[in-house]
Amino acid sequence: MPLQKGKSNRFLKDSVFIFIIRFFPSLANLLVLLYYSHSLPRPVYGTYQNFWIQLNFIYPFACMGIHALILTYSPAFVLNLARSIKQSKVLLYSIWVLLLAAGFALLQQRSLDVHLLIPFFMLVLFSANIIMESVLIVFRRFRALSLISFLFAAGYCWIHYAVVQKGFSYQSLFFYLLVLTLLRSIASGVLLVVSLPEHADKVHSDGREVAEVRRLWLHLGVYDILQIVFAGIDKFAVSILLTSSLSAVYYNGSQNIPFLPLILSAAGS
Secondary structure: OHHHHHHHHHHHHHHHHHHHHHHHHHHHHHHHHHHHHHHOOHHHHHHHHHHHHHHHHHHHHHHOOHHHHHOOOOHHHHHHHHHHOOHHHHHHHHHHHHHHHHHHHHHHHOOOOOOOHHHHHHHHHHHHHHHHHHHHHHOOOHHHHHHHHHHHHHHHHHHHHHHHHHOOOHHHHHHHHHHHHHHHHHHHHHHHHHHHHHHHOOOOOOOOOHHHHHHHHHHHHHHHHHHHHHHHHHHHHHHHHOOHHHHHHHHHHOOOOOHHHHHHHHHHO
């Protein structure tokens, strides 16, 4: 009975931490949505939101379920799995992500007056952050991740507010957001490197075959992509086919309050 209670307490504690880690960026996004929808002209706001609609639609194809697979296993198994990946596979995956980033950048060039490299690197760093966050959750670096998440959310809100006050510009806004995302990536990367020695010498006891892991990865990847695609295909299509003004109205009208899904996602993770 005490063992069952210990597991229950750990499950609740971990779920709360994961919820907090994902809560701050979601809250920041909601606050910016409310502020920008009242502060910017509708076409400008619609073009701004189209960037995030298309980014959120494309990034699952870049992550390919890797973040979901990582959450399935122990730290020792994740490290052992990472060591077993051939360099040729890493190269192919890197090329795939870069191609998606190039496609996303070309897509933004149609409507945004920003340098092509800004959306390119935004997709790369956005996807890398999601994967690193999953690794750090497995490593149980909850407090540090919560701090990174809070600082990122605070910076995200401040940048959006400051750009409007100084004279709105897509170039300035997304450049500063790219710098902020880069700083988040660096912080997560440093935390990941610092955490590696704690688990590097541990021997995993999971005797799963490579084929079984690959099959699970395929299932998780397909599920994650389909889940995002079916949830956002309408917004993505509207952002491509209709004017930015109509896209802004449709996006705000179809927006869900994200906190209940965050709770379920945290418990699932």
